[in-house]
Amino acid sequence: MVDERISEKQRSILEFVGEYIRDNGYPPSMREICSATDISSTSVVSYNLDRLEEAGYIVRDREVSRGLRLALAGRSRVMAERVVQLPVLGRIVAGEPVPVPSSDFALMGDETIELSREILGDVDELYALEVEGNSMVDALVNDGDIVIMHHQSRVENGEMAAVWLRGEGEVTLKHFYQEPGGRIRLQPANPTMDPIYIDDPSRVEVQGKVVMVIRKLA
Amino acid sequence: MVDERISEKQRSILEFVGEYIRDNGYPPSMREICSATDISSTSVVSYNLDRLEEAGYIVRDREVSRGLRLALAGRSRVMAERVVQLPVLGRIVAGEPVPVPSSDFALMGDETIELSREILGDVDELYALEVEGNSMVDALVNDGDIVIMHHQSRVENGEMAAVWLRGEGEVTLKHFYQEPGGRIRLQPANPTMDPIYIDDPSRVEVQGKVVMVIRKLA
DNA sequence: CTTGACATAGAACGGATGTTCTGATATAAT
DNA sequence: ATTATATCAGAACATCCGTTCTATGTCAAG
Numbered sequence: 001m002v003d004e005r006i007s008e009k010q011r012s013i014l015e016f017v018g019e020y021i022r023d024n025g026y027p028p029s030m031r032e033i034c035s036a037t038d039i040s041s042t043s044v045v046s047y048n049l050d051r052l053e054e055a056g057y058i059v060r061d062r063e064v065s066r067g068l069r070l071a072l073a074g075r076s077r078v079m080a081e082r083v084v085q086l087p088v089l090g091r092i093v094a095g096e097p098v099p100v101p102s103s104d105f106a107l108m109g110d111e112t113i114e115l116s117r118e119i120l121g122d123v124d125e126l127y128a129l130e131v132e133g134n135s136m137v138d139a140l141v142n143d144g145d146i147v148i149m150h151h152q153s154r155v156e157n158g159e160m161a162a163v164w165l166r167g168e169g170e171v172t173l174k175h176f177y178q179e180p181g182g183r184i185r186l187q188p189a190n191p192t193m194d195p196i197y198i199d200d201p202s203r204v205e206v207q208g209k210v211v212m213v214i215r216k217l218a
Numbered sequence: 219m220v221d222e223r224i225s226e227k228q229r230s231i232l233e234f235v236g237e238y239i240r241d242n243g244y245p246p247s248m249r250e251i252c253s254a255t256d257i258s259s260t261s262v263v264s265y266n267l268d269r270l271e272e273a274g275y276i277v278r279d280r281e282v283s284r285g286l287r288l289a290l291a292g293r294s295r296v297m298a299e300r301v302v303q304l305p306v307l308g309r310i311v312a313g314e315p316v317p318v319p320s321s322d323f324a325l326m327g328d329e330t331i332e333l334s335r336e337i338l339g340d341v342d343e344l345y346a347l348e349v350e351g352n353s354m355v356d357a358l359v360n361d362g363d364i365v366i367m368h369h370q371s372r373v374e375n376g377e378m379a380a381v382w383l384r385g386e387g388e389v390t391l392k393h394f395y396q397e398p399g400g401r402i403r404l405q406p407a408n409p410t411m412d413p414i415y416i417d418d419p420s421r422v423e424v425q426g427k428v429v430m431v432i433r434k435l436a
Numbered sequence: 437c438t439t440g441a442c443a444t445a446g447a448a449c450g451g452a453t454g455t456t457c458t459g460a461t462a463t464a465a466t
Numbered sequence: 467a468t469t470a471t472a473t474c475a476g477a478a479c480a481t482c483c484g485t486t487c488t489a490t491g492t493c494a495a496g
Contacts, residue, residue: 007443021243025239025245025286025288026244026279026285026286027243027244029482029483030484031483039444040446041445041446041447042483042485043447043485043486043487044443044444044445047442061244062484062485063451063452063485064483065453066244066284066483069244070243113337114337115333115337116332116334119332119333119434134409134410137408137409140355140358140359140360142408142409160435189360190360191355191360211434212432212434214430214432215430216337217377217427217428217429217430217431227474247452247454249454258474258475258476259474259476260453260454261454261457261476262473262474263454264455264456265473265474269472281482282454282482283454283483284453438495439496440493440495441492441493441495443491443492443493444489444490444491445488445489445491446487446488446490447486447487447489448488449484449486449487450483450486451483451484452482452483452484453480454480454481454482455478456477457477457478459474459475460473460474460475460476461472461474461475462471462472463471463473464469464471464472465468465471466470
Protein backbone atom coordinates (compact mmCIF):
# COMPACT_ATOMS: atom_id res chain seq x y z
CA MET A 1 0.00 0.00 0.00
CA VAL A 2 2.25 2.77 1.18
CA ASP A 3 5.97 2.39 1.51
CA GLU A 4 6.83 3.95 4.83
CA ARG A 5 10.55 3.79 4.25
CA ILE A 6 11.68 7.14 3.00
CA SER A 7 15.09 8.67 3.29
CA GLU A 8 16.02 11.47 5.66
CA LYS A 9 16.18 13.87 2.76
CA GLN A 10 12.76 12.85 1.55
CA ARG A 11 11.35 13.25 5.03
CA SER A 12 12.69 16.77 5.31
CA ILE A 13 11.29 17.60 1.89
CA LEU A 14 7.90 16.28 2.93
CA GLU A 15 7.95 18.28 6.12
CA PHE A 16 8.95 21.44 4.34
CA VAL A 17 6.21 21.00 1.78
CA GLY A 18 3.67 20.57 4.55
CA GLU A 19 4.86 23.64 6.43
CA TYR A 20 5.04 25.69 3.27
CA ILE A 21 1.51 24.83 2.24
CA ARG A 22 0.25 25.54 5.73
CA ASP A 23 1.99 28.91 5.79
CA ASN A 24 1.39 30.10 2.25
CA GLY A 25 -1.69 28.31 1.05
CA TYR A 26 0.05 27.01 -2.04
CA PRO A 27 2.85 24.51 -2.62
CA PRO A 28 6.52 25.45 -2.95
CA SER A 29 8.43 25.38 -6.21
CA MET A 30 11.27 22.95 -6.67
CA ARG A 31 13.84 25.69 -6.31
CA GLU A 32 12.28 26.78 -3.05
CA ILE A 33 12.55 23.20 -1.86
CA CYS A 34 16.16 23.28 -2.97
CA SER A 35 17.19 26.17 -0.80
CA ALA A 36 15.08 25.08 2.14
CA THR A 37 16.52 21.61 2.32
CA ASP A 38 20.08 22.40 1.22
CA ILE A 39 19.77 20.55 -2.04
CA SER A 40 21.80 22.02 -4.81
CA SER A 41 19.86 20.92 -7.85
CA THR A 42 16.26 20.89 -8.92
CA SER A 43 16.81 17.53 -10.52
CA VAL A 44 17.51 16.04 -7.12
CA VAL A 45 14.31 17.51 -5.81
CA SER A 46 12.44 16.14 -8.80
CA TYR A 47 13.99 12.75 -8.20
CA ASN A 48 12.99 12.67 -4.55
CA LEU A 49 9.54 13.98 -5.26
CA ASP A 50 9.10 11.03 -7.58
CA ARG A 51 10.14 8.73 -4.76
CA LEU A 52 7.69 10.44 -2.42
CA GLU A 53 4.95 10.02 -4.97
CA GLU A 54 5.78 6.33 -5.39
CA ALA A 55 5.62 6.00 -1.64
CA GLY A 56 2.17 7.54 -1.70
CA TYR A 57 2.91 10.64 0.32
CA ILE A 58 2.32 13.23 -2.34
CA VAL A 59 0.59 13.62 -5.68
CA ARG A 60 2.38 15.39 -8.49
CA ASP A 61 0.83 17.23 -11.37
CA ARG A 62 3.70 17.28 -13.77
CA GLU A 63 4.37 20.16 -16.09
CA VAL A 64 2.45 22.38 -13.74
CA SER A 65 4.29 24.88 -11.63
CA ARG A 66 3.91 24.12 -7.94
CA GLY A 67 1.80 21.18 -9.03
CA LEU A 68 2.09 19.00 -6.01
CA ARG A 69 -0.10 18.30 -3.03
CA LEU A 70 0.07 16.04 -0.03
CA ALA A 71 -1.71 12.74 -0.43
CA LEU A 72 -3.69 11.25 2.40
CA ALA A 73 -0.68 9.48 3.81
CA GLY A 74 1.42 12.61 3.58
CA ARG A 75 -1.22 14.76 5.19
CA SER A 76 -1.70 12.47 8.13
CA ARG A 77 2.05 12.29 8.55
CA VAL A 78 2.74 15.97 8.40
CA MET A 79 -0.31 17.63 9.76
CA ALA A 80 -3.30 16.44 11.70
CA GLU A 81 -6.15 17.40 9.45
CA ARG A 82 -9.49 18.31 10.92
CA VAL A 83 -11.35 16.64 8.11
CA VAL A 84 -10.71 13.25 6.58
CA GLN A 85 -11.54 12.28 3.05
CA LEU A 86 -12.81 8.74 2.76
CA PRO A 87 -13.20 7.01 -0.59
CA VAL A 88 -16.64 5.71 -1.44
CA LEU A 89 -15.61 2.42 -2.94
CA GLY A 90 -18.98 1.28 -4.12
CA ARG A 91 -22.26 -0.11 -3.01
CA ILE A 92 -23.09 -2.87 -0.63
CA VAL A 93 -25.84 -5.03 -2.04
CA ALA A 94 -27.33 -8.18 -0.63
CA GLY A 95 -26.00 -11.15 -2.53
CA GLU A 96 -22.64 -9.68 -3.37
CA PRO A 97 -19.44 -9.54 -1.38
CA VAL A 98 -18.26 -6.23 -0.08
CA PRO A 99 -15.77 -4.47 -2.34
CA VAL A 100 -12.29 -4.81 -0.95
CA PRO A 101 -10.15 -1.71 -0.89
CA SER A 102 -7.46 -1.87 -3.51
CA SER A 103 -3.82 -1.55 -2.64
CA ASP A 104 -3.73 2.19 -2.83
CA PHE A 105 -6.62 4.28 -1.69
CA ALA A 106 -5.65 7.52 -3.29
CA LEU A 107 -5.85 6.38 -6.89
CA MET A 108 -9.38 5.14 -6.49
CA GLY A 109 -10.40 8.67 -5.61
CA ASP A 110 -13.58 8.72 -7.58
CA GLU A 111 -16.15 9.75 -5.07
CA THR A 112 -15.21 10.72 -1.56
CA ILE A 113 -16.95 11.57 1.66
CA GLU A 114 -15.62 14.09 4.10
CA LEU A 115 -15.79 13.56 7.84
CA SER A 116 -14.28 15.43 10.70
CA ARG A 117 -11.56 13.68 12.60
CA GLU A 118 -13.21 14.51 15.87
CA ILE A 119 -16.20 12.34 15.15
CA LEU A 120 -14.22 9.61 13.46
CA GLY A 121 -11.33 9.21 15.84
CA ASP A 122 -7.83 8.41 14.76
CA VAL A 123 -8.60 5.30 12.81
CA ASP A 124 -6.99 4.95 9.47
CA GLU A 125 -7.61 2.86 6.39
CA LEU A 126 -11.30 3.43 6.34
CA TYR A 127 -13.61 3.48 3.37
CA ALA A 128 -17.25 4.12 2.76
CA LEU A 129 -19.97 2.10 1.07
CA GLU A 130 -23.38 3.16 -0.06
CA VAL A 131 -26.14 0.77 0.88
CA GLU A 132 -28.43 -0.34 -1.89
CA GLY A 133 -31.73 -2.03 -1.26
CA ASN A 134 -33.67 -2.74 1.89
CA SER A 135 -31.99 -5.97 2.87
CA MET A 136 -30.16 -4.44 5.81
CA VAL A 137 -33.15 -3.18 7.75
CA ASP A 138 -32.46 -5.67 10.51
CA ALA A 139 -29.22 -3.75 11.01
CA LEU A 140 -31.15 -0.48 11.11
CA VAL A 141 -29.59 0.40 7.79
CA ASN A 142 -31.67 1.56 4.90
CA ASP A 143 -31.41 2.16 1.19
CA GLY A 144 -29.14 5.12 0.51
CA ASP A 145 -27.36 5.03 3.83
CA ILE A 146 -23.61 5.26 3.96
CA VAL A 147 -21.62 2.85 6.09
CA ILE A 148 -18.05 3.59 7.08
CA MET A 149 -16.08 0.36 7.06
CA HIS A 150 -12.75 -0.77 8.35
CA HIS A 151 -11.43 -3.65 6.29
CA GLN A 152 -10.52 -6.56 8.53
CA SER A 153 -11.22 -10.29 8.54
CA ARG A 154 -11.59 -10.71 12.27
CA VAL A 155 -13.72 -8.76 14.71
CA GLU A 156 -14.15 -8.80 18.45
CA ASN A 157 -17.26 -10.23 20.03
CA GLY A 158 -20.19 -7.88 19.81
CA GLU A 159 -18.84 -5.70 17.07
CA MET A 160 -20.94 -4.95 14.03
CA ALA A 161 -19.46 -6.58 10.97
CA ALA A 162 -20.20 -7.14 7.34
CA VAL A 163 -20.39 -10.92 7.13
CA TRP A 164 -20.56 -13.05 4.01
CA LEU A 165 -22.78 -16.09 4.44
CA ARG A 166 -21.49 -18.67 1.98
CA GLY A 167 -24.62 -20.78 2.12
CA GLU A 168 -26.98 -17.90 1.58
CA GLY A 169 -24.76 -16.14 -0.89
CA GLU A 170 -25.46 -12.92 0.93
CA VAL A 171 -23.79 -10.14 2.85
CA THR A 172 -25.43 -8.74 5.94
CA LEU A 173 -24.51 -6.38 8.70
CA LYS A 174 -24.77 -8.05 12.08
CA HIS A 175 -23.29 -8.03 15.53
CA PHE A 176 -20.79 -10.85 15.60
CA TYR A 177 -20.55 -13.23 18.56
CA GLN A 178 -18.22 -16.21 18.78
CA GLU A 179 -20.00 -18.39 21.28
CA PRO A 180 -18.49 -21.22 23.37
CA GLY A 181 -18.49 -24.42 21.41
CA GLY A 182 -17.54 -22.78 18.13
CA ARG A 183 -21.01 -21.65 17.33
CA ILE A 184 -21.40 -18.20 15.85
CA ARG A 185 -24.28 -15.91 16.70
CA LEU A 186 -25.23 -13.10 14.37
CA GLN A 187 -27.34 -10.60 16.25
CA PRO A 188 -29.36 -8.01 14.35
CA ALA A 189 -28.99 -4.47 15.56
CA ASN A 190 -32.74 -4.16 15.65
CA PRO A 191 -33.52 -5.46 19.15
CA THR A 192 -36.91 -6.71 18.09
CA MET A 193 -35.42 -9.26 15.73
CA ASP A 194 -34.06 -12.67 16.52
CA PRO A 195 -30.44 -13.72 16.10
CA ILE A 196 -29.08 -16.19 13.58
CA TYR A 197 -27.06 -19.12 14.80
CA ILE A 198 -24.43 -20.81 12.66
CA ASP A 199 -22.75 -23.99 13.80
CA ASP A 200 -20.13 -24.22 11.06
CA PRO A 201 -17.75 -21.27 11.40
CA SER A 202 -16.38 -21.80 7.90
CA ARG A 203 -19.72 -20.71 6.51
CA VAL A 204 -19.27 -17.15 7.68
CA GLU A 205 -16.58 -14.79 6.47
CA VAL A 206 -16.06 -11.41 8.07
CA GLN A 207 -15.38 -8.81 5.41
CA GLY A 208 -15.03 -5.74 7.54
CA LYS A 209 -16.08 -3.92 10.62
CA VAL A 210 -18.76 -1.26 10.57
CA VAL A 211 -17.45 1.87 12.22
CA MET A 212 -20.26 4.26 11.51
CA VAL A 213 -23.59 4.55 9.77
CA ILE A 214 -24.72 7.81 8.22
CA ARG A 215 -28.14 8.56 6.86
CA LYS A 216 -28.69 11.78 4.99
CA LEU A 217 -32.25 12.91 4.70
CA ALA A 218 -31.91 16.52 3.66
CA MET B 219 -13.03 45.90 7.13
CA VAL B 220 -13.96 44.18 3.93
CA ASP B 221 -15.61 45.71 0.92
CA GLU B 222 -18.34 43.28 -0.01
CA ARG B 223 -19.17 44.94 -3.29
CA ILE B 224 -17.47 42.97 -6.01
CA SER B 225 -18.46 42.63 -9.62
CA GLU B 226 -20.03 39.57 -11.17
CA LYS B 227 -16.79 38.74 -12.90
CA GLN B 228 -14.85 39.03 -9.70
CA ARG B 229 -17.33 36.79 -7.95
CA SER B 230 -16.97 34.09 -10.59
CA ILE B 231 -13.19 34.34 -10.37
CA LEU B 232 -13.37 33.96 -6.62
CA GLU B 233 -15.61 30.93 -6.90
CA PHE B 234 -13.41 29.28 -9.48
CA VAL B 235 -10.31 29.84 -7.37
CA GLY B 236 -12.04 28.25 -4.41
CA GLU B 237 -13.15 25.22 -6.39
CA TYR B 238 -9.78 24.83 -8.04
CA ILE B 239 -7.93 24.89 -4.76
CA ARG B 240 -10.36 22.41 -3.26
CA ASP B 241 -9.98 20.06 -6.22
CA ASN B 242 -6.25 20.34 -6.88
CA GLY B 243 -4.69 21.41 -3.64
CA TYR B 244 -2.95 24.37 -5.24
CA PRO B 245 -4.17 27.61 -6.76
CA PRO B 246 -4.87 28.10 -10.48
CA SER B 247 -2.66 30.12 -12.79
CA MET B 248 -3.97 33.31 -14.30
CA ARG B 249 -4.36 31.68 -17.69
CA GLU B 250 -6.39 28.88 -16.14
CA ILE B 251 -8.62 31.51 -14.59
CA CYS B 252 -8.86 33.09 -18.04
CA SER B 253 -10.27 30.05 -19.75
CA ALA B 254 -12.48 29.10 -16.85
CA THR B 255 -14.19 32.45 -16.62
CA ASP B 256 -14.20 33.40 -20.31
CA ILE B 257 -11.76 36.21 -19.86
CA SER B 258 -9.56 36.80 -22.83
CA SER B 259 -6.54 38.39 -21.24
CA THR B 260 -4.34 37.68 -18.29
CA SER B 261 -4.14 41.37 -17.63
CA VAL B 262 -7.83 41.43 -16.89
CA VAL B 263 -7.41 38.60 -14.46
CA SER B 264 -4.55 40.40 -12.82
CA TYR B 265 -6.63 43.53 -12.60
CA ASN B 266 -9.55 41.78 -10.99
CA LEU B 267 -7.32 39.84 -8.63
CA ASP B 268 -6.03 43.18 -7.44
CA ARG B 269 -9.60 44.30 -6.84
CA LEU B 270 -10.31 41.08 -4.95
CA GLU B 271 -7.24 41.62 -2.83
CA GLU B 272 -8.28 45.18 -2.07
CA ALA B 273 -11.67 43.84 -1.07
CA GLY B 274 -9.97 41.44 1.32
CA TYR B 275 -11.05 38.22 -0.30
CA ILE B 276 -7.68 36.93 -1.38
CA VAL B 277 -4.03 37.42 -0.68
CA ARG B 278 -1.61 37.69 -3.58
CA ASP B 279 2.05 36.83 -3.56
CA ARG B 280 3.18 38.72 -6.60
CA GLU B 281 5.86 37.45 -8.91
CA VAL B 282 5.14 33.95 -7.70
CA SER B 283 3.38 31.51 -9.97
CA ARG B 284 0.04 30.49 -8.57
CA GLY B 285 0.84 32.79 -5.67
CA LEU B 286 -2.61 33.48 -4.38
CA ARG B 287 -4.70 32.13 -1.58
CA LEU B 288 -8.12 32.81 -0.18
CA ALA B 289 -8.20 35.18 2.77
CA LEU B 290 -10.54 34.48 5.63
CA ALA B 291 -13.31 36.51 4.04
CA GLY B 292 -12.85 34.66 0.77
CA ARG B 293 -12.82 31.30 2.45
CA SER B 294 -16.01 31.92 4.35
CA ARG B 295 -17.63 33.25 1.19
CA VAL B 296 -16.62 30.46 -1.13
CA MET B 297 -16.29 27.34 0.89
CA ALA B 298 -17.39 28.56 4.30
CA GLU B 299 -15.62 26.56 6.92
CA ARG B 300 -14.90 22.95 6.30
CA VAL B 301 -16.14 21.80 9.66
CA VAL B 302 -19.23 22.84 11.53
CA GLN B 303 -19.75 22.55 15.24
CA LEU B 304 -23.26 21.48 16.20
CA PRO B 305 -24.52 21.62 19.76
CA VAL B 306 -25.82 18.41 21.27
CA LEU B 307 -28.84 19.83 23.02
CA GLY B 308 -29.92 16.72 24.82
CA ARG B 309 -31.54 13.38 24.47
CA ILE B 310 -34.61 12.38 22.60
CA VAL B 311 -36.64 9.97 24.66
CA ALA B 312 -39.99 8.47 23.92
CA GLY B 313 -42.60 10.20 26.04
CA GLU B 314 -40.95 13.57 26.17
CA PRO B 315 -41.01 16.46 23.71
CA VAL B 316 -37.87 17.27 21.80
CA PRO B 317 -35.74 19.94 23.41
CA VAL B 318 -36.23 23.22 21.61
CA PRO B 319 -33.13 25.17 20.71
CA SER B 320 -32.83 28.34 22.71
CA SER B 321 -32.43 31.64 20.97
CA ASP B 322 -28.69 31.42 20.89
CA PHE B 323 -27.10 28.14 20.10
CA ALA B 324 -23.61 28.96 21.11
CA LEU B 325 -24.21 29.52 24.77
CA MET B 326 -25.79 26.12 25.24
CA GLY B 327 -22.59 24.67 23.94
CA ASP B 328 -21.98 22.02 26.49
CA GLU B 329 -21.35 19.10 24.26
CA THR B 330 -20.83 19.54 20.53
CA ILE B 331 -20.45 17.35 17.51
CA GLU B 332 -18.22 18.24 14.59
CA LEU B 333 -19.28 17.58 11.01
CA SER B 334 -17.78 18.56 7.71
CA ARG B 335 -19.72 21.06 5.67
CA GLU B 336 -19.38 18.92 2.59
CA ILE B 337 -21.54 16.18 4.02
CA LEU B 338 -23.94 18.51 5.77
CA GLY B 339 -24.62 20.99 3.02
CA ASP B 340 -25.25 24.65 3.61
CA VAL B 341 -28.02 24.35 6.13
CA ASP B 342 -27.81 26.45 9.21
CA GLU B 343 -29.42 26.42 12.62
CA LEU B 344 -28.95 22.74 13.17
CA TYR B 345 -28.57 20.88 16.41
CA ALA B 346 -27.97 17.33 17.47
CA LEU B 347 -29.81 14.98 19.78
CA GLU B 348 -28.72 11.72 21.22
CA VAL B 349 -31.32 8.99 21.04
CA GLU B 350 -32.12 7.15 24.24
CA GLY B 351 -33.98 3.90 24.30
CA ASN B 352 -35.23 1.62 21.60
CA SER B 353 -38.49 3.33 20.81
CA MET B 354 -37.30 4.65 17.46
CA VAL B 355 -36.43 1.37 15.82
CA ASP B 356 -39.24 1.82 13.36
CA ALA B 357 -37.31 4.85 12.13
CA LEU B 358 -34.16 2.75 11.86
CA VAL B 359 -32.77 4.67 14.80
CA ASN B 360 -31.31 2.94 17.78
CA ASP B 361 -30.17 3.65 21.29
CA GLY B 362 -27.07 5.81 21.24
CA ASP B 363 -27.56 7.14 17.75
CA ILE B 364 -27.23 10.82 17.04
CA VAL B 365 -29.84 12.65 14.99
CA ILE B 366 -29.13 15.99 13.40
CA MET B 367 -32.24 18.12 13.56
CA HIS B 368 -33.41 21.31 11.98
CA HIS B 369 -35.93 23.06 14.20
CA GLN B 370 -39.08 23.83 12.27
CA SER B 371 -42.79 23.38 12.87
CA ARG B 372 -43.77 22.51 9.33
CA VAL B 373 -42.26 19.99 6.97
CA GLU B 374 -42.83 19.05 3.37
CA ASN B 375 -44.60 15.85 2.47
CA GLY B 376 -42.34 12.86 2.78
CA GLU B 377 -39.74 14.44 4.98
CA MET B 378 -38.63 12.71 8.13
CA ALA B 379 -39.77 14.66 11.15
CA ALA B 380 -39.86 14.44 14.89
CA VAL B 381 -43.57 14.50 15.65
CA TRP B 382 -45.21 14.85 19.02
CA LEU B 383 -48.37 12.79 19.37
CA ARG B 384 -50.51 14.53 21.96
CA GLY B 385 -52.75 11.60 22.59
CA GLU B 386 -49.96 9.11 23.02
CA GLY B 387 -47.73 11.52 24.92
CA GLU B 388 -44.88 10.41 22.75
CA VAL B 389 -42.33 11.64 20.24
CA THR B 390 -41.44 9.55 17.23
CA LEU B 391 -39.44 9.96 14.06
CA LYS B 392 -41.58 9.35 11.02
CA HIS B 393 -41.99 10.36 7.42
CA PHE B 394 -44.70 12.98 7.40
CA TYR B 395 -47.46 12.96 4.78
CA GLN B 396 -50.35 15.40 4.66
CA GLU B 397 -52.97 13.43 2.75
CA PRO B 398 -55.97 14.80 0.91
CA GLY B 399 -58.86 15.26 3.29
CA GLY B 400 -56.74 16.54 6.11
CA ARG B 401 -55.65 13.14 7.25
CA ILE B 402 -52.03 12.75 8.27
CA ARG B 403 -50.00 9.65 7.53
CA LEU B 404 -46.92 8.86 9.56
CA GLN B 405 -44.79 6.38 7.66
CA PRO B 406 -42.01 4.50 9.45
CA ALA B 407 -38.68 4.51 7.72
CA ASN B 408 -38.49 0.79 8.08
CA PRO B 409 -40.28 -0.39 4.93
CA THR B 410 -41.52 -3.55 6.61
CA MET B 411 -43.64 -1.63 9.07
CA ASP B 412 -47.11 -0.19 8.63
CA PRO B 413 -47.95 3.51 8.67
CA ILE B 414 -49.97 5.32 11.31
CA TYR B 415 -53.00 7.35 10.24
CA ILE B 416 -54.24 10.31 12.21
CA ASP B 417 -57.51 11.98 11.30
CA ASP B 418 -57.27 14.97 13.63
CA PRO B 419 -54.31 17.14 12.53
CA SER B 420 -54.29 19.00 15.86
CA ARG B 421 -53.13 15.83 17.55
CA VAL B 422 -49.73 15.90 15.85
CA GLU B 423 -47.15 18.59 16.31
CA VAL B 424 -44.03 18.71 14.19
CA GLN B 425 -41.06 19.57 16.37
CA GLY B 426 -38.29 19.44 13.80
CA LYS B 427 -36.97 17.89 10.68
CA VAL B 428 -34.43 15.10 10.73
CA VAL B 429 -31.51 16.00 8.50
CA MET B 430 -29.14 13.18 9.30
CA VAL B 431 -28.72 10.12 11.44
CA ILE B 432 -25.31 9.04 12.68
CA ARG B 433 -24.50 5.80 14.41
CA LYS B 434 -21.06 5.35 15.87
CA LEU B 435 -20.03 1.78 16.49
CA ALA B 436 -16.28 2.03 16.93
C1' DC C 437 38.01 -4.79 -9.27
C1' DT C 438 33.83 -4.53 -11.82
C1' DT C 439 29.09 -3.98 -12.18
C1' DG C 440 24.76 -2.06 -11.42
C1' DA C 441 21.34 0.34 -8.74
C1' DC C 442 20.69 4.48 -6.33
C1' DA C 443 21.52 9.25 -5.31
C1' DT C 444 23.47 13.76 -6.46
C1' DA C 445 25.32 18.07 -9.22
C1' DG C 446 25.13 21.15 -12.74
C1' DA C 447 23.63 23.14 -16.79
C1' DA C 448 20.68 23.90 -20.63
C1' DC C 449 16.05 23.99 -22.77
C1' DG C 450 11.37 24.97 -23.62
C1' DG C 451 7.17 26.01 -21.89
C1' DA C 452 4.42 28.25 -18.36
C1' DT C 453 3.54 32.38 -15.74
C1' DG C 454 2.99 37.08 -13.87
C1' DT C 455 3.87 41.79 -15.32
C1' DT C 456 3.54 45.72 -18.05
C1' DC C 457 2.41 48.74 -21.75
C1' DT C 458 -0.71 50.46 -25.25
C1' DG C 459 -5.13 51.06 -26.77
C1' DA C 460 -10.13 50.52 -26.62
C1' DT C 461 -14.85 50.60 -24.50
C1' DA C 462 -18.36 51.99 -21.26
C1' DT C 463 -20.46 54.83 -17.89
C1' DA C 464 -21.25 58.74 -15.15
C1' DA C 465 -20.26 63.38 -13.73
C1' DT C 466 -19.15 68.09 -15.20
C1' DA D 467 -18.70 67.36 -25.65
C1' DT D 468 -15.24 66.55 -22.21
C1' DT D 469 -13.13 64.46 -18.47
C1' DA D 470 -12.37 60.92 -15.17
C1' DT D 471 -12.79 56.39 -13.60
C1' DA D 472 -13.31 51.62 -14.10
C1' DT D 473 -12.83 47.68 -16.99
C1' DC D 474 -11.23 44.98 -20.81
C1' DA D 475 -8.22 43.15 -24.93
C1' DG D 476 -3.97 41.99 -26.89
C1' DA D 477 0.73 41.48 -27.25
C1' DA D 478 5.51 41.68 -25.73
C1' DC D 479 8.75 40.48 -22.20
C1' DA D 480 11.52 38.91 -18.51
C1' DT D 481 11.39 35.55 -15.34
C1' DC D 482 9.99 31.39 -13.06
C1' DC D 483 9.61 26.56 -13.29
C1' DG D 484 9.68 21.61 -14.34
C1' DT D 485 12.18 18.56 -17.38
C1' DT D 486 16.01 16.35 -19.25
C1' DC D 487 20.65 15.09 -20.22
C1' DT D 488 25.28 14.26 -18.79
C1' DA D 489 28.70 13.55 -15.38
C1' DT D 490 29.93 12.25 -10.70
C1' DG D 491 29.78 9.82 -6.36
C1' DT D 492 28.32 5.94 -3.17
C1' DC D 493 27.77 1.45 -1.81
C1' DA D 494 26.72 -3.28 -1.78
C1' DA D 495 26.79 -7.65 -4.71
C1' DG D 496 29.34 -10.68 -7.61
